[in-house]
Structures are given as C-alpha cells and as structure tokens.
Amino acid sequence: YSASSCYLATFQGSMTCFSWKLIWKNWAPPRVKFFHWLASQDRCWTADRLARRGLQHQPRCPLCDQAPETMRHLLLECPFARQTWHEILSWLW
Ligand SMILES: [Zn+2]
Numbered sequence: 411y412s413a414s415s416c417y418l419a420t421f422q423g424s425m426t427c428f429s430w431k432l433i434w435k436n437w438a439p440p441r442v443k444f445f446h447w448l449a450s451q452d453r454c455w456t457a458d459r460l461a462r463r464g465l466q467h468q469p470r471c472p473l474c475d476q477a478p479e480t481m482r483h484l485l486l487e488c489p490f491a492r493q494t495w496h497e498i499l500s501w502l503w
Contacts, residue, residue: 449481456481 433446448454457479460467471479473490485491 449485452481454481456484 429450433450434443436443438446445454452459457467457469457471458481468479471477471483471488473484474488476489477483477487483491
C-alpha cells in the first residue's frame with residue numbers, strides 16, 4: 411500500500427478523456443483555446459443558456475433566423491457556420 415497506489419485505485423474503471431489535449435495543446439491563440447473550452451463545457455452565453463437562467467434572449471439565431479440559438483447550432487448546424495467551415499476546409503486543402 412502507498413499513497414500513489416491508493417490515488418491510482420480511485421481511477422480504476424474510469425474512462426480517460428483526452429479532449430483537454432485537443433483544446434489546450436495546439437497552436438491556436440489563447441482566446442480561441444478559451445472559447446473552445448467554454449463551448450465544450452456549454453458555457454457560452456447562447457440564447458438557450460440565457461433562457462435557462464431566465465434572462466432576455468432572442469428566440470432565433472441572429473445569423474439565419476431559422477432555428478433556436480444553441481452552441482451546436484452556431485458551430486455546426488447554422489448555414490453561416492457551414493459556409494464558414496466549408497471556406498476554411500477548402501482553404502486548407
Ligand atoms: Zn443560424
């Protein structure tokens with residue numbers, strides 16, 4: 411028995427997640443890393459989060475006016491986001 415073995419035993423059966431490495435160990439500027447971290451924690455002040463807190467919010471995405479503003483919508487589903495990702499990926503290829 412040692413303190414080290416006891417510490418390691420507390421994680422037995424748990425899953426290791428390396429998403430922190432994707433967020434923090436890259437070449438992106440710190441503000442982008444911080445935004446990525448906030449988005450991964452669903453901590454950005456999108457309309458759905460404002461609504462959960464009872465704060466004033468817009469009912470629909472201000473970019474496309476087609477769907478409720480959520481983090482998933484803003485980053486993946488919004489037509490403007492899709493166009494942006496398309497431009498970025500075509501620029502990288
Ligand atoms: Zn949208």
